[in-house]
Amino acid sequence: MSMPALTYNFAYLDEQTKRMIRRAILKAIAIPGYQVPFASREMPMPYGWGTGGVQVTAAILGADDVLKVIDQGADDTTNAVSIRAFFQATAGIATTTRTREASIIQTRHRLPETPLRDGQVVVYQVPIPEPLRFLEPRESETRRLHALEDYGLMHVKLYEDIARHGEIATTYAYPVEVEGRYVMDPSPIPKFDNPKLDRSPALQLFGAGREQRIYAVPPHSRVRSLDFEDHPFRVQRFVAPCALCGAADAYLDEVILDDAGGRMFVCSDTDHCATRREAGHVGEMGSPPLAPRDAPPPPLRRSDGVGGPTAADPLAAPTAEIAPPPTLPSPARGEGGPKAGVARHAEAGLRAPAGRNAP
Amino acid sequence: MTGDAPLLLAEGLGKDYGARIGCRAVDLSLHEGEVLAVVGESGSGKSTLLSLLSGAQAPSAGRVSYRRGDGVLADLALMPEAERRLLMRTDFGFVHQRAEDGLRMAVSAGGNVGERLMAAGRRHYGAIRAEAADFLARVEIDPARMDEDPRAFSGGMRQRLQIARNLVSRPRLVFMDEPTSGLDVSVQAKLLDLIRALVEELGLAVVIVTHDLAVARLLADRILVMRAGRVIEAGLCDQVLDDPQAPYTQLLVASVLTP
Secondary structure (H helix, E strand, O other): OOOOOOOOEOOEOOHHHHHHHHHHHHHHHHOOOOOEEOOOOOOOOOOOOOHHHHHHHHHHOOOOOEEEEEEOOEOOOHHHHHHHHHHHHHHOOEEOOOHHHOOEEEEEOOOOOOOOOOOOEEEEEOOOOOOOOOOOOOHHHHHHHHHOOOOHHHHHHHHHHHHHHOOOOOOEOOOEEEOOOEEEOOOOOEHHHHHHHOOOOOEEEEEEOOOOEEEEEOOOOOEEEOOEOOEOOOOOOOOOOOOOOOOOOOOEEEEEOOOOOOEEEEEOOHHHHHHHHHOOOOOOOOOOOOOOOOOOOOOOOOOOOOOOOOOOOOOOOOOOOOOOOOOOOOOOOOOOOOOHHHHHHHHOOOOOOOOOOOO | OOOOOOOEEEEEEEEEEOOEEEEEEEEEEEOOOOEEEEEOOOOOOHHHHHHHHOOOOOOOEEEEEEEOOOOOEEEHHHOOHHHHHHHHHHOEEEEOOOHHHHOOOOOOHHHHHHHHHHHOOOOOHHHHHHHHHHHHHHOOOOHHHOOOOHHHOOHHHHHHHHHHHHHOOOOOEEEEEOOOOOOOHHHHHHHHHHHHHHHHHHOOEEEEEEOOHHHHHHHOOEEEEEEOOEEEEEEEHHHHHHOOOOHHHHHHHHOOOOO
16 A cells, blocks of 8 residues: 655656756856856756756766755755755765765855865856846847957946945855856855855856756866956955854854844854864854764665665764754754754854744 | 048948838938938938948848948948947947936946946046046036936936947947937027037037937038938038928928027
């Protein structure tokens, strides 16, 4: 009386679709920064949740790949957890939260702090791939502007920023010029991450599912953020270091602690923060060093039981990998429990804030 | 400053919209610093002619040639699109009848004027802004208002802003499509004064389309009268207006009200 077990092709998409996406990816790599149209498929998740990135990842994923998924820098938020679970279930590949160990990193709105290396692939989830969209609503016209390299309009936007705010107020999705030719939207990463795109040894792929576009920055490509001679491109600075790990050069998230103006600034890259704390770095609101994350994680629950990582696999760290310090009551863990972010703040001896925003 | 070679030359120019005639067999030449008025009633093919001359539309018959900076007379229709668009934002200007069509309404006045400079590759904010402010002052817009967007401007100001936006790249040739219609008469008079002064100062060649003979008389050196898509009379402005030959031109001149 049992239903037949639902089986998926490796990484969900059928092989013909993956070929079609790979062709688009190859073309995108051949023309850095150029938006290649592709026949985006319906995915079992809503648009805006990274359907473009998921399709690109599905097309390039191999059985021996190690996948890391981040959302705003964090491995433990809804979007990252569900996409990681999706590929665990449909491809049975190994996953990790450690930037260094990953061969493919799918990301929403951040690049890891840890420098990327040769052979890694970053897959960006892109909501609106067209950098000229808000200035020129006609797709036929923006394509023509790209074809003719007619990018004066892009500077009109930056001009308006300076005229209105006294400086270039664009802080995310900051337009870049790739290899001296195409102007590209680097997806809504903070402009803090823009310099990391330049001459990166990793291959960077961008997938926009709803808009049906794929574009790419091949390894070691020149990526220049647009600016004016007298208003050069600058990244934002933070006044205080990370409250948990003390990192002074990382991109920080603001966390509201109470309704009396209490706040803390913590690394948005959870892997970076945890790695630093394991190494003994402590910020002003942090507690003594964490136990290493390589402690055996709880076994994964799988629907089909095919090809899943074993509990002993150190790469298969589950969603709540940051262990709370032993002095505090252990927060709920595992599926359906609060996110690890809550554990982080509990660790700082503070009331847990409202969860991070869903995508 | 003008040689014998015309700046713009149209030969046997025609445009059909299916079975309807846009314009037919138009020949004209325009020299540097010359102002040519195209007059005629609504639907006579004036605007079609203007869009053919400015390269916005491709003709069905004949050709339009433009003498580039290097002295070569080039056919607009045969030019690569990149070059044609470059001309449009450097050598050409186009002043639309409705300022809203020629301006970016969500972009500040300074940004509107600076757009052509940035499109030409200028990347110094301070210099772009200074030049935009200078041009706004020349069209009598207070540079203190350069950070306001055109929605806050009156009709006359918008039209002047559109002119500044076109002239900032120092074009050689400006096309104007009924630039003063829709404005009240006192504003019209001021705008005409301004256009006349700028045309003289910058040595512009202008093709101006108008149904208002007074505008033609005030600005133009030569005049072209159109009816049903054809040129029915052409000549020096005073000659055509004071001694019209074609019956339709006589009617047109006779129907001007004199207060």
